[in-house]
Amino acid sequence: MAEAVTSVLVKLADILREKVGEVQAVRGQIEQVQKELRLIQALLRDVDSKCHRNNVVTEWLNQVSEIANRIATVIDTFRDKIEENRAESSNWVRKITKAVKRNYKKYKLGLHDELENIIEELNRLYQRRTDLRIEDLGAIDDVDDPEACDDVDDPEVVGLEDDQAKIIEQLKDRSISRRMVLSIVGTGGLGKTTLAQKVYNSDKLEGQFDCHAWLSISQTYNLNELLKEILYKVKPDMKKKVPPVTDRDLPVKLKKYFLKGKRYLIILDDVWDINLWGQLKKALPDMYNASRVIITTRSLDVAKVADCNTKPYKLRYLSDNEGLALLFINAFQQQVQPEKYPAHLLDVAKRLTKRCGGLPLALIVLGGILTRRERTYPDWNTLYETIDWHDKDGIQCSQILASSYEDLPRYLKDCFLYFSAFPEDYKISGVHITRMWMAEGFVPKDGAGTIEYRAEKCLEELVQRCLIQVTKKSWNGYCKYCSIHDLLRDLAICKAKDENFLTVFSKEDDVNNLAASESCRAALQFCTPTEDGIYSENTNSLLCFGFGQFSSDNSGFGLLNYSGSGLLQVLTLERVDMTTFTRRHWSKGLIHLRYLGLRDCFVPHDIFKQFSFPNLETIDLYGSEVDNEEERLNLCDVVIPTLRHVYANSYSEIHLPLEWDKHTNLQTIMDVAIYIKSVVELGFCINLRKFGIIIVDKLDNGRAIKEWQNLKSVLKNTVQLVYLSITTKGFLPFGGTKELPCHEKIQKLNLDGKWERNICVPSVEMFPTNLTKLQLIRSGLQEDPMPILERLQSLRILHLNDGSYVGTVLICSTGGFPNLEKLKLYDLDNLHHWDIKEGAMPILRHLEIHCCFLLHVLPELQKVQTLQELTVVGPSRELWEGMQMQGKDVHKIKHIPSVRISKGYVPQGEDFR
Structure with a gap:
């Protein structure tokens, strides 16, 4: 039953995406059906537990089934009518518009009346819940968007709309030409960061600033790292500069070269140190061009020091009504209108809200607790009575947070x-x-x-x-x-400290106290051990963060003497030079270790020969490099039969020549370098779900075709595969998944390498049936791939990167890419024209165009009304000017809520200064 209702809700969501006149004529009724059906859906979990012992409830369930089928039939008939109108003429948009005007009464008297009858019947069924003692336990599925996008939508915000509008008005006020620092001040959990995010992403600031930067500061920060963060956001190509910009040069270069003459908006989120702004402002020029800085802080002193001429914006607590709305949103996991507040819960909900004192975080967490409680007065009232509400000075919120923790299994x-x-x-x-x-x-x-x-x-x-x-x-x-x-x-x-679960050592703590720690887990954050090192015998989990890039003997983790390491189950290190690590007194037999995380480390090629890992389950080498490029990472003759997940990286070849026939438990091989002659051995890894390899050999066209046959023999055994990635320096050994048993299961495909010469444009049959995300890199396709790719019905995310297409024109056809939500075009050097037909990409939400230097005009993006975000990096001069105010492309993007354009990488021969 739940599946039937969910299926109908998906159909309703789909039909509401249609922008044609028929839908607009009855949109209100369809949305009302959707709302009423969600209320019914929220009852079904309780019905499932009662229908087997209650005939009346069973009958109620049958009536729900009948009306669900009735709605499905109405929607299918309605969709057929739309398609018929579309088929009448190539210019179907104009005809449908005229048809709606001619037949408006017919729609009102026909479909309109049918939907009104359905709404009444749904309402009647929902009202019967009280008589049948059915409780609302929350919706089973979120079907507003059945195929979730990569990015998370903004959190539900109550009571911040006016604050957002006032701050944006201040930022746009050109009468204040000096660099203004506006501080948003308030206690923890009041919504400072959320408000700053809403302002930062607002379409009302579109075109107001030349560059933007968001920095999370926190209590411990490194000034040079913050300056680098600003630099990389203003000038992304500086990340690759060789030699890199020195710390000493940073303030001067930022002020004199990269920010000079630009109107900038910089957000400094969560500032604690009163001295931070005094240090940071030396790198931020004040050119009297109305540049702006926003600071979020809990300290009024921080705000006053930053800008004594600008009044701090003190964030208020929520009113009782706003707090009540936020509580119900989080307790019911959906928007609830005041007239729909459950009467039997309203009194206790108001009392719970009152005790939260208008603090949004407390209301959100309390709502989270209530999602796990029965929606009855006794259950909610018991929670109200068991929380200690009488403490002052912020302890109220702590009690609520503590209750959310105690409520956990x-x-x-x-x-x-x-x-x-x-x-x-x-x-x-x-x-x-x-x-x-x-x-x-x-x-x-x-x-x-x-x-x-x-x-x-x-x-x-x-x-x-x-x-x-x-x-x-x-x-x-x-x-x-x-x-x-x-x-x-x-x-x-x-x-964690009270329960001796884990001890955190931060910058101010003496890490050498680790030996005396009673907890069996330790986290080292930005610590500097002394020359004597550290000794511990009882720690079985050690997590180390923030020691700087490739720490050496005299600057951090290299000094760690950890002779108690034989008990370790989890070890994770970041940015550590492991060549010094291996010379310390560590146990050679890490027999208990199950998770080894070495991210961004410098790893000795023979580390797996120096240590034994008989029970290891996960190896994470993401971002790491090997000290001997000739020997790579030597794992010859190493067998770890318990191994399940291996993560390397795509930009540093890390070889793992394991005895593959003894690693049948492997589920993940991610970006591991391998010679083509060893590929066949991977056929023993029959449980793989994620498979990504970097083929070291530079294959010519003929050999690539031959090696694809060998690779297919491996993939025939991996029947559970959902992710496939193949990277090669030469031609790509890939001929399509149609013949493979995992053809219908693969959802993500990453192909990095040149397609064989016989394939100008790949066929639809080459790709998995249910492909969700596709990334093509260096493919060298000469013909427009869009006519093929747009026929992939399940595709939600498409990346065309770095020479994947070397032609000059892209055309997206009417009806193409029916489910595409995100499209990225990167480094398509020859692309100079892109045509989007009416009805193409009907639900596209995110579009990124990076470094397509010959694209001088945007496509007709006004035809894609669903677009929520557009990012353009490294545009041509013409495109840059066209997107500015009064430019020729402005009318194409004014409907998009978030538009960001950055000069980014500047192609040779172009100068934007």
């Missing part, structure tokens, strides 16, 4: 406390924190699916409880990156 408490190990504002990978939980044994052993699946569900539950925030979703809708609010992080650190 033990395994989720452990998962939550693990977030205390990460530095403030750290970019936490969803995949890797779940792999750490697996290594620690936190993930429940019982339950459906693999242990990886159950670990992902743990993270998902913490998100649903509003304890963790997803900052970016991956191609398959899972959490790619997540973060934790400062107050919740403080709670995790406090609880």
Whole structure:
């Protein structure tokens, strides 16, 4: 039953995406049907537990089934009518518009009346819930957008609309020509960062500033790193400058060369240090061109020091009504209009809201707790009575946060406390924190699916409880990156310390106290051990962050003497020179180690010969390099039968010549370098779900065709494959997945290399049936690939990168790319014309155009009304001028909420100064 209702909701969402006249004539009724059906959907979980013992409830369920089928029939008939009108003429838009005007009464009396009857019947069914004692336990699925996009939408905001408008008005005020620093001041959890994000991304600032930069400051910061961050956002190509800009040069170069003459907007989020602005402003010129800086801070003193002539913007607490709205949004996981507030919960909801004192974070977390409670007065009132509401000075919020923690089962408490190990504002990978939980044994052993699946569900539950925030979703809708609010992080650190779960050593702490620590886990954040090193015998998890690029013996982790390492289960290091690490007194047999994370490290080629890892499950070498390029990373004769996940990187060839026939548990091979002669051995890895290899050999056209046959023999055994990536220096060994058993399961495909000469444009049959994300790099396609790619019905994300297409014209046809949400065009050097037909890419939301230097005019983007974000980097001079105010391309983009243009990389012969 739940699936039937969800299917109908998906159909309703799809039909509402149509921009034609018929839909507009009855849009209000369709939206009302959608709302009423969601209310019914929210009851179904409770119905499932009662229908087997209640005949009346079963009958109610049958009536829901009948009306769901009726709605589906109406929508299908309606869609057929639209298609008939489209077929009448090539100029169907004009005909449909005329038809709507001629037949408006027919729509009102026909379909309109049918939808009104359905609305009444749905409402009647929903009203019967009280008599049948059916409780609303929340919607089963979020079907507003059944195929989630990469990026996470802005969080639900209540009460910040007026604040946003006032701040934007101040930023745009040209009567104040000096560089103005506007500080948003308020206590933790009040929404300072959220408000700053809303301002930063507002379309009302479109074209107001030449460059933008967002910096997360936190309590511990490095001034030079902040200056580099500004530099790289203003001038991205400086990241690749050889030799790199020195720290000593940074302030001068920023002020005199990169920011001079530009009107800039810089956000400094979460400033604690009163001295920061005094140091930073030396690199920010004041050219009296109305440049702006926004600071978010909890300290009024920070705001006054930054700009004594600008009144700090003190963020207010939410009113009772705003707080009540925010509580219901988070408790019900959807927008609830005041007239729809449940009457039996309204009194206790008001009391809960009142006690939160208008603090948004407290209301959000409290709403997260309520999602797990029955929607009954006794359950909500019990929560109200058990929280200590009488403490003052901010303790109220702490009590609510603590209650959200106590409400967790033990395994989720452990998962939550693990977030205390990460530095403030750290970019936490969803995949890797779940792999750490697996290594620690936190993930429940019982339950459906693999242990990886159950670990992902743990993270998902913490998100649903509003304890963790997803900052970016991956191609398959899972959490790619997540973060934790400062107050919740403080709670995790406090609880972890109280329970001897994990000890955090920050910059101010004496790391040598690690030996005396009673907890079995330690996190070292921006610490500098002394020359005597560190000794510990009881730590079984060690996570180290922020030691600087390739720390050496005299600057950090190289001094770590860790002779108690034989008990380690998790070890993660970042930016460490491992050649000094291996000379220290570490246990040679790390028999308990299950997770080894060496990110951005300098790794000795024989590290896996120096140490034994008989129980290792995950190796993460992302961003690392090997000390001996000739020997690479030597894993010859090494067998780790427990190994499940291996992550390397695409820009540094890391070889892992394992005995593949003894690694049948492998599920992930990501960007591992391999010689083509060894490919066949991978056929023993029959459980692979993610498979990415970098073929070291430079293949010619004929050999690439031959080696594809060998690679197919490997892929025939990997029936669960969902992600495939092949990178080669020469021609690409790829001939399509049609003959493979994983043809219908592969959802993401990354192909980096030149297509064989016989393939001018690949055929649709070459690609997996349900392909969701496709990335082509250096393909060298000479004919327009769009006529083929736009026929991939499930494609949501498309990247054409770095010479993937060497032709001059792209054409997107009517009806093409029906489900594409994100499109990126990178380094297409010959592209000079792009044509988008009416009805192409009907749900496209995000578009990026990078360094297409010959593209002098934007395509007709006004035909894509669903666009939410446009980013253009490194435009031609003509395109840059056309996108400025009064330019020839402005009318094409004025409907897009977020438009960003950056001069970025400047092609040879062009000078924008």
